[in-house]
Amino acid sequence: MGSGIAITIARSGIPVTLFDPAESALERSRQLISDFFNTAVAKGKMTPEDAQSAISAVSYVSAISELKNVNVVVEAIFEDLGVKHEFLNAFLANAAPDTLVLTNTSTLSITEIAAGCARPAQVVGAHYCLPAPLMKLVEMSRGLQTSDEAWQAAWRFQEATGQLPIETKDRPGFILNHFCIPYHNDVIRMIESDIAAPEEIDRAMKSALGFAMGPCELIDLIGLDTQLRASEAFFAVTNDPRHAPPPLLRRMVAAGQLGRKTKGGFYNYSKDAIFGG
């Protein structure tokens, strides 16, 4: 998710520093980002010069101390409140006083993320859609302590980077995941109950409902580990059984079948790119 968000910012001409403590994740991001822009050139959607300047706008660091001159941080760590707090507080300890904090959570409360941070008034929810470089929608929400200044600055940031912000309340799942998390869990339970194979479910949903992607294709793109973490976080708040992770999801994650990121989930993937171009 972080790589896709970095693309939306870099192509607007804004320099991006991509931080991840895992060198392997940084290497993967570097590859995804350069593949995205090179594919855009090959498809005639960008000039080689524009693509090169967007690629050069992104730098990669694996230590928080290397995050310097940051006006806006877009946090896209996996769905774990404690890990998000730990990063944000370590970052804010040396950040400029007016640094804006956008958090890309799918299910956690913006108010709770903000409340555990040193500067809660500057935290705004910004839930991007996957794949971020192709999907303009960003669901924006305020925490109880978010200031009007931070809210307006976050809105302007989305518009400046060509995204389409829409306002939602600070509720688990916002708009999209209110539907998508239980829908995806229902589909996984259908597969587990042997009602239909992934290919058949996808074909049915695309053909009958006009969806661009079938649910199994979409879960593979989102990542089964992300679906698992989001379901756990969502269920913990709502106690709705449809939000609880199905056993098959847990088994596939345990087996490392995470979807496109591991080249296999409900489908097998060879060398096709995640974002297209």
Ligand SMILES: NC(=O)c1ccc[n+]([C@@H]2O[C@H](COP(=O)([O-])OP(=O)(O)OC[C@H]3O[C@@H](n4cnc5c(N)ncnc54)[C@H](O)[C@@H]3O)[C@@H](O)[C@H]2O)c1
């Ligand atoms: N995948 C989606 O479809 C999707 C869509 C919208 C929002 N989100 C949200 O985006 C966030 C990230 O999801 P994802 O699917 O990209 O997860 P992911 O597990 O694929 O990636 C998370 C990244 O965070 C890195 N990380 C771990 N600890 C860190 C730390 N302390 N500081 C910085 N980075 C750290 C990991 O190395 C990893 O590269 C989650 O909150 C998720 O709910 C995901």
